[in-house]
Amino acid sequence: MSLLQVENLNKSFGGLMAVRNLSFSVEQGEIVGIIGPNGAGKTTSFGLMTGFLAPDAGSILFRGQPIQGKDPEEICRLGIFRTFQLAQSFPELTVKENVMIAALLHQPAVRLAEREAEKILARMGMAGKGAVQTRHLTIPEKKRLELAKGLATRPKVMLLDEVMAGLLPTEIDSAIRLIAELRSEGITFVVIEHVMRVIMSISDRIIVLHHGEKIADGTPKEVSTQPNVVEAYLGEDFLFA
């Protein structure tokens, strides 16, 4: 049984079909990349998988149990965490408080949750920023905060939505290392990315979406040589590794 199984997912907004008959699966311990031109339905699928959107048809199974249409908080409790493209945090609260609140999910004692938050922030290289209000953070820092919050919820699956955008190459390298570490600790990843060298280097498998449909599903090497994938990106500013 796959860890995450998406079957025939459909979602339209008004007359626009955002996701069409989408099916794929994710196995425990995999890092699956999702790529596609803008408007391909990538973020929409994340919304559907995490309860922020309800599908018109189709199902999503997590460990064999259907989760489509469930509330976002229930899905998080089950172990799926998702980052947002526009980092969503608690602007008036401090960095540490943000991560603490995420940690409180599994650690109801405030002092212990605080310790956990400190450990996670240290791991993310943000130990010194604990007392800073999140509205004062830079964009890369906000993205690291998103990851930190996610880790605090002790996820089994992390859905990362373009966490690399706007990062410097050295920052990207640390992020890649971190993801690899976390994977070896048992977390499964589904990653939406535009930065190709990241996707190509970390993904075990890549899914390509175009106009809401899956047009390819295979290893990075397989996918990068498929003609319909190349065609979908003609005209796009895209570099293959």
Add this chain to the structure above:
Amino acid sequence: MVSLDLFLQAVVYGLIMGSIYALTSSGLTLILGVLKIINVSHGEFLMLSMYAAYYLFQGFQIDPFLATFLILPILFFFGAFTFYFFIRPILKAPEINQILLTIGISIFLQNLALALFTADFRTLELSYSQKTLALGKISIGVPHFAAFMISISVTMGFYWVLKNTDLGRSIRAAAQNREAAILFGINVDRIYLITFSLGAACLGVAGPLLATFYYVTPTVGTVFLLTSFVVVILGGMGNFLGAFFGGLLIGLTESVGAIFMPGSLSPVLTFVVLIVILLLKPEGLFGKRRR
């Protein structure tokens, strides 16, 4: 059993009051939709325009319906003044601060009226106050009828402006998406000012109309404010048509409800309608669901 005549009479009166509710609520819902602010002093603007009509008649014998032409621009500028000096500074403040600010304005204006005019209930006695029109077996007061016609016309005119003019389109754009409106070159600050002033201007029309048959007192605004709130929820926040039909609906509910229960209890019926709507279609009769 209730006689048909009594029922129809109540329907007529309900529609008349409903048209007034529609007019006052339109202004409120517009301000809510565009500025996202609950203007608690909305009722006091109405109250002041009623006093203006009252004193223009007492002092200069100007008929209230004619006085509307004078009071509308006065309220427009008064709204602009209030917006520019008091609302604009707190547009980015937390919601509760904005509410408290408008509460402060409301307290100030209500007590200003109290100090200037005393708490006495005042009514206008016009030459035609007691005259009625006959519609079959139903009788309608002349001032009531005129108020109804004008309310409906003004509300419909306002709706036409919103739908078909550049100004109206800009207002609707700013209500839907502030950032996008700015990108399209719409001067959103100016739109905010105009919207708030238009909301006040609506009351500049409703006030004189009401003064021809309703009592004038410093606290009269609160009554209409509360009803307007219910209408706004019913019609969907920011939804102009919703405020129109919602206003008529509430007017009817109150009036027809008064036949079946003691008159002062009929607002309870309004609340029941509110609860039903919230349970079944919470985004309002015309609103759109989230998610």
Add this chain to the structure above:
Amino acid sequence: MMGRGNWKFFLGLSGALLLLILLPLTFKISSYSLHIFIMVLYFSYLSSAWNLLGGFAGQHSIGHSAFVGLGAYTSTFLFLQIGLNPWIGMVLGAILASLAGLFIGFLSFHYRLRGLYFVLVTIAFAEILAILFSNIRFLGGASGLVVPLKEESLWLFQFRSKVPYYYIILTMLALNIFFCYWVRWTRLGYYLMAIRENEDAARAMGIRVMDYKLLATALSAFLSALGGTFYAQYTYFIDPLTVFGFGLSIEILIYPIVGGVGTVLGPVIGTFVLYPFAELIRTLLGARTAGIHLMVYGAILVAIMILAPRGIVGLFGKRFSPKKEK
């Protein structure tokens, strides 16, 4: 640094509490002044109760008088009709108020409507209760209910002098503050703040937003209703326009916002500053022309909102904002 476990905070608070306890015993206070003190404590209490929902959770109710009134009417009515002990009536009233809170909370939160809906629904609810109670003669109608004068006794929650009332409301306030403080620094408090700051982000972290909003509403309603019974027992008279009034609902939220919404002591500070001030301008200006002192009051509110948006607590620097860690 009104932060968690801060000894200066507790020391200051204990000192203030001690002062308040000793006040009536040490000085010869006029009945009028004592009444003012009691009212200050009473409104501090109600404001703190409101702050749990409005400040911590960010759900702004402008209809909290509904809960106060339900508390007042339940205990008074039962006392009148079946002689039920007011203390027991107090608890029953609080339970009724919580249920009412859950009801309107459910209506407003169920479909994830914008926060403004809750504001308007609470206004409408309090208004409806005011109208209902004014028109139902069985419940006293517009003339209200008079609390029967039996005998002076703590058991019956009745005293001849004002002093026992002072100590009762002081105790209630102290317990309320400690409760708010406790909530603030436990998971409940953090979750409520998360909901206030960003509901979607809170959901994404597994917080059951609806449950917590309802919990906050029920707690806030419960505490408010207890205050309502106190009011009834103290003034011996309640009527719908007062205890269910829009004016009361507004007053309850003015103090926390002026003091510093979302902080533990903000509501208390706001009341201690604003209530005596309002009394002062009333005595100075209220005599000649009705309304002048309230004009000043309204103008001051407007000024504070423009000039000091974070309230009095916010004015004294970021150090006192509990939104930062110590």
